[in-house]
Amino acid sequence: MAEEYDEKKIDHLIQNVSEDELSDLAELFKVFGDSTRIKILYDLFQGEKNVTEICDDLEMNQSAISHQLKILKTSKLIKSRRDGKAMYYSLADDHVKVIIAMGKEHVEE
Amino acid sequence: MAEEYDEKKIDHLIQNVSEDELSDLAELFKVFGDSTRIKILYDLFQGEKNVTEICDDLEMNQSAISHQLKILKTSKLIKSRRDGKAMYYSLADDHVKVIIAMGKEHVEE
């Protein structure tokens, strides 16, 4: 995460947005807008984890977790790799951290 | 928006999070996770607007807009001031821009 986000860069990013892009944006935030999914993302801040580990950490049943992992994967917020029977999940990129950090900063005020 | 968000600051922000804070965070993102509300926020990037102007810009009926404005206001993403009969809304702070800019960057990839 070498990048910095200054005013100029941010203003550039929010310009010229089509109706479709706004929908995609809303879809993306919708993914962050669920406690279970946020908890999963937070859990993965610690590093790669398999489904069983995530279930244990969140104390939730496996099916619920798998359903939410699928949503996170589809949104490209996490990626997965198989190791034997287990499927390991990890954060897809640094945007996740930045987006959540910004959200947290807002919430804290 | 003089602040910069580097790796150290971001890592600090995402540490030590309680269950309650995670819920608040999910609630916040839920607010961004709706097309109508994202459109309103984008509309307000242009500056302060009253309800009628927002309705015209989004081509949506007044009641729907008012309902969504209330949600945005409750989440402290926008603020309002009355001027005669009209109620003017504007962005509450710069986090909104940053959060949306990060989301857009993710979506664009």
Add this chain to the structure above:
DNA sequence: CGCTCATATGAATATATTATCATATGTTAT
């Protein structure tokens, strides 16, 4: 192959959310 462990998936239910309609509140001007 048959068994076990790990994960994914489909269907069903319960809950939450959004837009609309009807109406209420608030402001200004006559």
Add this chain to the structure above:
DNA sequence: ATAACATATGATAATATATTCATATGAGCG
């Protein structure tokens, strides 16, 4: 005070969403 305009609110109906349960798929092992 009443009319006209601007906005807010409550109830409803339609739709979306999350979790659970049951079951399917896939991998490793004897």
